[in-house]
Amino acid sequence: MKTLVVYSSLTGNTKKVAQAMAEVMPECTLVSVEEAPSRVDGYDLVAVGYWVDRGMPDGRTRAWLAGVERARLIFFGTLGAWPDSEHAKECMARGEAMAMEPSRGNTVLGSWLCQGKIDPKVLEVMARVAGGAHPMTEERRARIQEAAKHPDDDDCRRAQDFARLALERI
Numbered sequence: 001m002k003t004l005v006v007y008s009s010l011t012g013n014t015k016k017v018a019q020a021m022a023e024v025m026p027e028c029t030l031v032s033v034e035e036a037p038s039r040v041d042g043y044d045l046v047a048v049g050y051w052v053d054r055g056m057p058d059g060r061t062r063a064w065l066a067g068v069e070r071a072r073l074i075f076f077g078t079l080g081a082w083p084d085s086e087h088a089k090e091c092m093a094r095g096e097a098m099a100m101e102p103s104r105g106n107t108v109l110g111s112w113l114c115q116g117k118i119d120p121k122v123l124e125v126m127a128r129v130a131g132g133a134h135p136m137t138e139e140r141r142a143r144i145q146e147a148a149k150h151p152d153d154d155d156c157r158r159a160q161d162f163a164r165l166a167l168e169r170i
């Protein structure tokens, strides 16, 4: 069995999870999305890791994914929001939908997200220009503080479990 892990990561959160997943995937090639092959026919499972950018997989992942055909896929990723939030569910659904046009022949086995620390520079800009859209509530402060601790070892283990479950289904 051959497997591929493709990840996109600006600040390292998604890369950390990708590295953990690659440890449990058989005959695994781990590549950043910038180096990812355009054809993935030869792989039995392709894990696609993205960071959430304004409610969807980041642009580099979207651009690469647009060319993926005849692949068995799982998605994983990191975001600032709670992983069990409606926002996270919508992000996962959007990611999966991007691979699912029937003519492309892809199969999606599932998605998994965990929190990832948000770049302080981004938080600063948001506070200045988008303070109205994202007011600093107690709930938001707590969520950002929790995100700052992730991805942690437990997230990496859960990502590995997610990959193992997908492998069992092949």
Ligand SMILES: Cc1cc2nc3c(=O)[nH]c(=O)nc-3n(C[C@H](O)[C@H](O)[C@H](O)COP(=O)(O)O)c2cc1C
Pocket: 008, 009, 010, 011, 012, 013, 014, 015, 050, 051, 052, 053, 054, 055, 056, 078, 079, 080, 081, 082, 087, 115, 116, 117, 118, 119, 122
């Ligand atoms: C420009 C930008 C947009 C973001 N948009 C969202 C978002 O819509 N929802 C969310 O939960 N997190 C959002 N985040 C937080 C990132 O998804 C999160 O910090 C992620 O772990 C970054 O991953 P990386 O270290 O692999 O780049 C955003 C971050 C940036 C920089």
